[in-house]
Amino acid sequence: MSSQIILPRIMQVGAQASLAVPDILDSMGCPRALIVTDNMMVKLGYVANITKVLDQKNTTVDVYFDVFSDTVPEPTVASIQAGVAMARAGKYDCIIALGGGSSIDSAKAIAILAKYGGEMKDYRFPRIVNEPGLPVIAIPTTAGTGSEATRVTIITDETNDEKMLCMGAGFMPVAALVDYTLTISVPARTTADTGIDALTHAIEAYVSKKANAYSDTQAIGAMKLIAPNLRKVYHNGEDQQAREHMMLGSTLGGVAFSNASVALVHGMSRPIGAFFHVPHGLSNAMLLPSVTEYSISAAPGRYADCARAMGIASVQDSNQQANEKLLTELKALNDELSVPTPAQFGIDKNKFFSVCQTMAEQALASGSPGNNPRVPSAEELVSLYQALWD
Numbered sequence: 001m002s003s004q005i006i007l008p009r010i011m012q013v014g015a016q017a018s019l020a021v022p023d024i025l026d027s028m029g030c031p032r033a034l035i036v037t038d039n040m041m042v043k044l045g046y047v048a049n050i051t052k053v054l055d056q057k058n059t060t061v062d063v064y065f066d067v068f069s070d071t072v073p074e075p076t077v078a079s080i081q082a083g084v085a086m087a088r089a090g091k092y093d094c095i096i097a098l099g100g101g102s103s104i105d106s107a108k109a110i111a112i113l114a115k116y117g118g119e120m121k122d123y124r125f126p127r128i129v130n131e132p133g134l135p136v137i138a139i140p141t142t143a144g145t146g147s148e149a150t151r152v153t154i155i156t157d158e159t160n161d162e163k164m165l166c167m168g169a170g171f172m173p174v175a176a177l178v179d180y181t182l183t184i185s186v187p188a189r190t191t192a193d194t195g196i197d198a199l200t201h202a203i204e205a206y207v208s209k210k211a212n213a214y215s216d217t218q219a220i221g222a223m224k225l226i227a228p229n230l231r232k233v234y235h236n237g238e239d240q241q242a243r244e245h246m247m248l249g250s251t252l253g254g255v256a257f258s259n260a261s262v263a264l265v266h267g268m269s270r271p272i273g274a275f276f277h278v279p280h281g282l283s284n285a286m287l288l289p290s291v292t293e294y295s296i297s298a299a300p301g302r303y304a305d306c307a308r309a310m311g312i313a314s315v316q317d318s319n320q321q322a323n324e325k326l327l328t329e330l331k332a333l334n335d336e337l338s339v340p341t342p343a344q345f346g347i348d349k350n351k352f353f354s355v356c357q358t359m360a361e362q363a364l365a366s367g368s369p370g371n372n373p374r375v376p377s378a379e380e381l382v383s384l385y386q387a388l389w390d
C-alpha cells in the first residue's frame with residue numbers, strides 16, 4: 001500500500017526566509033499579489049517589511065500588490081467576505097498569507113472562493129477540494145498551526161457556531177516561507193497555546209489510523225524539536241535557537257498531520273473553540289492529557305514512541321513506563337504553561353453541559369475522532385467533555 005504525500009512546492013526555511021518573497025513571486029511567474037494578513041501584522045511592521053522588499057527588489061517583471069489586513073482570529077465566513085471580494089476584483093496572480101494560522105486559513109479560503117465562487121460550506125469535509133485556487137505563499141508568524149504546510153483550512157460558520165473543516169490539495173500553499181525571526185515577539189500566552197497545538201499535531205499524526213511511514217518521520221522529527229523547546233520559548237521568547245526549533249517543528253508537525261490527519265483531540269477541540277471562543281491551541285491543551293489517557297490503551301507502543309521522541313522516556317523504559325511518563329509530562333506541561341481549566345477560562349458550566357451532545361455530534365461529523373486509535377461513541381464523547389470539569 002502506498003500513501004500520497006502532498007507538500008508545498010517551495011519551502012524556504014530559516015532566519016529572514018520571509019524576505020525571499022520577491023524571488024518566490026518571480027520564480028512562480030506571479031507578479032500581482034494580494035497580501036492577506038491582520039492588523040497586528042500591520043502594527044508590528046511585518047507587512048511593511050514584506051512590502052519594502054517587494055518594492056525594492058529587482059524582479060524580471062514589475063511586482064504589484066495590495067493588502068487585505070482584516071483577517072480575524074478563528075475566522076468566520078463573514079470575516080473573509082471582504083477579502084474574497086477584493087481578491088475577485090483585483091485580478092491577482094497569487095495571495096501572500098502573512099500571520100498566524102487564522103490569517104493563513106483565511107487566505108486559503110479566499111484563494112478558493114475567489115477563483116471558484118460559491119459559499120464556504122460548499123467546500124467543507126467530506127468534500128475533498130483538489131482543484132487549485134489562487135496560489136498561496138504562506139509566511140507563518142507563530143509556531144504554530146503548521147497551516148503553511150497543510151491541505152486544511154478551518155472556517156467557522158457563524159450561523160450555527162460550527163468550525164467547518166475543509167480539506168484537499170487545493171488548500172495546500174504553493175510556497176511556505178518559514179522564518180522563525182517573525183515569532184520572537186509573540187507573547188508568552190500565544191507562544192504556549194500555539195506550541196501545544198504544534199505538539200498535538202505531531203502526537204495525533206503519529207497515533208492516527210492514517211499514519212504512514214512518511215508522516216511518522218515528520219511527526220517524530222517535530223516532537224524532537226518541539227518538546228525540549230516549548231518551555232524555553234514560553235519563559236524566554238528571545239531564545240533564538242529555541243524559537244528556530246519550535247518554528248521548524250511546527251512546520252514538520254503540519255506536514256505530518258496534513259499527510260496523516262489529526263484525531264480525537266482536534267475533533268473535540270473545534271466545537272469548544274466555536275461555542276466558547278477558546279483559542280484553538282488552548283482548547284487542544286485542555287483536552288490533550290485526558291484524551292491521551294483515554295486513547296493510550298489502543299496504541300501503547302505508538303504513544304511510548306512519542307514519549308521517547310519527546311525526550312521524557314528512554315529506550316530502556318517499557319511501553320507502560322513510557323506511557324506513564326507521557327501522561328505525567330502532558331499534565332506538568334499544562335501546569336507550567338498556565339493552561340486554564342474551562343472554569344478558569346470563564347466558561348459557564350451549565351452552558352457547557354447543555355451543548356455537550358451537540359459538540360459530540362459535531363466532533364464525530366468532522367471525521368477526526370474516526371482516526372483516533374480508540375474511537376469513541378457519542379456517549380463516550382459526552383463523558384470526555386464532561387470529565388474536563390472533574
Ligand SMILES: [Fe+2]
Binds near residue numbers: 145198201266280
Ligand atoms: Fe491544530
